[in-house]
Amino acid sequence: MFLDAFGLLELPGTGCSLVALSFLSLFTFLIFWRIWTFTIYPRLYPDEPRTYPYWIPFIGHSLSFFSNAERTMEQARLYFNNNRAPFKLIIMGEVVYVITSAQDTNSVYKKDDYFSMNPWVVELMGNFGASPASVKAMWSNISDAEKGQSPLDLVLKGWKDKPLKEVCVKLFQTFLNPGQQSDEILKVLLGTIHDRMHWDAIPEKLIHAGQGGNEQIISLAKWSQEVLLEGATRSFFGGKLLDIQPDLFDSFFEFDENSWKISYQIPGPFAQDVQRSKKIAENAFQKYFEVPIEQRPDTSDLMKNVESAMRANGIPPKDMGVLVLMFYWVINANAWKASFWMLSEIVNNESLRCRIVDEISPYVSASTKPSSSANDLATALGQHCPTLMAVYHEALRLTAASTSVRVVTNDAVISGLKLRKGTRMVIPYRQMLLDDRAFGHDAHKFNHERFLQNPNLAKSPSFKPYGGGSTLCPGRMVAQKEILTFVALAVGKFQVRLPQQDSFRSQGVPDMNVRTPCIGIMGPVEGGDVDVVITRPQWQ
Numbered sequence: 001m002f003l004d005a006f007g008l009l010e011l012p013g014t015g016c017s018l019v020a021l022s023f024l025s026l027f028t029f030l031i032f033w034r035i036w037t038f039t040i041y042p043r044l045y046p047d048e049p050r051t052y053p054y055w056i057p058f059i060g061h062s063l064s065f066f067s068n069a070e071r072t073m074e075q076a077r078l079y080f081n082n083n084r085a086p087f088k089l090i091i092m093g094e095v096v097y098v099i100t101s102a103q104d105t106n107s108v109y110k111k112d113d114y115f116s117m118n119p120w121v122v123e124l125m126g127n128f129g130a131s132p133a134s135v136k137a138m139w140s141n142i143s144d145a146e147k148g149q150s151p152l153d154l155v156l157k158g159w160k161d162k163p164l165k166e167v168c169v170k171l172f173q174t175f176l177n178p179g180q181q182s183d184e185i186l187k188v189l190l191g192t193i194h195d196r197m198h199w200d201a202i203p204e205k206l207i208h209a210g211q212g213g214n215e216q217i218i219s220l221a222k223w224s225q226e227v228l229l230e231g232a233t234r235s236f237f238g239g240k241l242l243d244i245q246p247d248l249f250d251s252f253f254e255f256d257e258n259s260w261k262i263s264y265q266i267p268g269p270f271a272q273d274v275q276r277s278k279k280i281a282e283n284a285f286q287k288y289f290e291v292p293i294e295q296r297p298d299t300s301d302l303m304k305n306v307e308s309a310m311r312a313n314g315i316p317p318k319d320m321g322v323l324v325l326m327f328y329w330v331i332n333a334n335a336w337k338a339s340f341w342m343l344s345e346i347v348n349n350e351s352l353r354c355r356i357v358d359e360i361s362p363y364v365s366a367s368t369k370p371s372s373s374a375n376d377l378a379t380a381l382g383q384h385c386p387t388l389m390a391v392y393h394e395a396l397r398l399t400a401a402s403t404s405v406r407v408v409t410n411d412a413v414i415s416g417l418k419l420r421k422g423t424r425m426v427i428p429y430r431q432m433l434l435d436d437r438a439f440g441h442d443a444h445k446f447n448h449e450r451f452l453q454n455p456n457l458a459k460s461p462s463f464k465p466y467g468g469g470s471t472l473c474p475g476r477m478v479a480q481k482e483i484l485t486f487v488a489l490a491v492g493k494f495q496v497r498l499p500q501q502d503s504f505r506s507q508g509v510p511d512m513n514v515r516t517p518c519i520g521i522m523g524p525v526e527g528g529d530v531d532v533v534i535t536r537p538q539w540q
């Protein structure tokens with residue numbers, strides 16, 4: 001009507017408006033395009049993965065993916081009758097293969113020559129802001145460059161001709177997998193957790209209210225964040241990093257919350273939060289690397305080796321800041337969230353709390369002090385506390401949105417379907433972690449009993465919160481120890497209960513933030529937290 005008023009849109013002699021005709025043509029085009037793309041093409045090429053139908057070319061599934069990636073993939077899987085064959089999504093014009101079965105995932109792990117994480121990491125390094133020269137240096141052989149004087153040789157036997165990035169991952173594997181090398185990190189990490197789980201060591205900023213001196217109300221999320229980040233930061237980087245940037249954790253949390261915007265290259269005006277917090281963290285790391293290593297004697301051997309390998313390949317402190325922030329991110333993004341979910345479940349279920357307190361009491365009590373045997377305690381918790389372990393596994397199962405990202409580097413076949421070279425692939429483990437065929441009809445609910453009744457579930461091919469294959473998380477053992485230690489000390493040293501007052505956040509276990517794209521453990525929805533009353537142990 002409004003457009004007709006201008007008299008421009010009526011086609012002479014047809015009685016049709018231009019707008020109506022355009023809509024009709026567009027609609028006709030879309031119908032033909034959909035019939036061709038989603039009906040005829042799959043019949044002509046039955047050996048290619050099917051595409052989940054969509055309406056707008058190029059945009060494809062982008063909108064629903066960015067608003068809830070897991071739900072989009074679940075809907076697509078169910079659309080194809082839940083047969084779990086690989087299928088295609090279209091994200092911003094790009095084809096993405098999605099793998100949702102444990103069997104296909106294992107096939108991908110076995111074909112490293114066909115599926116590589118590296119092209120994605122190269123892209124991520126660029127998106128993070130590393131200079132092209134430094135990205136190139138990360139993919140140059142370590143022997144191409146003049147070496148520093150570090151004890152790299154310890155680790156690099158047989159690795160001299162590998163790219164620096166792979167050497168860094170190898171260093172992580174060497175220094176984090178059980179054995180003498182990992183003792184150094186674990187001693188400081190677990191020791192710091194013990195130090196912080198002391199009545200007088202709870203930072204003021206965590207305390208909502210003191211109740212008569214022997215009780216305090218604190219936030220579970222902040223408690224988990226502060227203790228685990230401090231442990232990991234001191235054990236990897238020594239004390240200097242926090243001297244340089246005492247409020248590093250605040251920037252890190254803002255960065256972590258919004259880091260998906262970097263991966264998906266969200267334009268500047270919509271990504272100011274992540275750019276701001278990333279800058280602060282990067283600058284802190286740059287200043288840290290500008291301090292001579294002799295003035296940072298408590299830096300871990302792992303990070304000394306990573307640093308010296310980067311220097312040997314000519315990476316300047318500014319880019320070391322960018323690249324090491326990526327490591328800091330994987331080290332710190334997940335463990336506090338797993339601990340938070342475990343504690344949320346435990347404090348909201350009194351019989352579970354009592355059972356765990358009973359179970360851990362031979363190992364943890366109010367009088368447990370920081371000690372050099374923190375590693376033995378963590379080991380004992382893992383070996384002799386089945387309920388605690390069941391809660392750990394179930395929390396990981398229910399809250400992990402862990403994802404492996406690969407690029408098809410050679411034409412390949414998975415489940416009889418041809419995957420084309422150059423295409424991106426994702427393995428969203430949550431699609432398997434919630435599979436009711438593997439975990440039972442209540443797979444969408446928290447029920448730690450399933451792991452108690454069947455501890456072998458933790459070995460199920462559908463249970464891969466830490467990924468798998470050649471990129472299996474090298475920090476999984478360390479993560480388990482820090483999480484179990486923190487949770488056991490929280491409920492074993494202190495009496496922890498929900499507050500009576502309605503004004504505190506004690507409305508059950510908070511909802512997970514399933515909407516923000518995430519490739520690790522999901523956090524709670526904004527403002528989702530649990531306030532708890534903790535009581536001073538009589539011992540202290």
Ligand code: HEM
Pocket residue numbers: 117169172176330331332334335338400402403404405465466467468470471472473474475476478479519520521
């Ligand atoms: C609950 C805690 C954690 C979870 C759920 C987790 C999960 C994962 C996943 C899913 C991957 C990617 C696997 C892939 O792409 O195939 C990964 C990679 C990695 N994780 Fe963890 N992680 C956790 C804790 C840690 C910790 C504490 C550290 C270090 C101390 C760490 C270090 C790494 C590193 C260095 C990589 C990169 C490996 C590579 O590039 O090959 N992670 N993690």
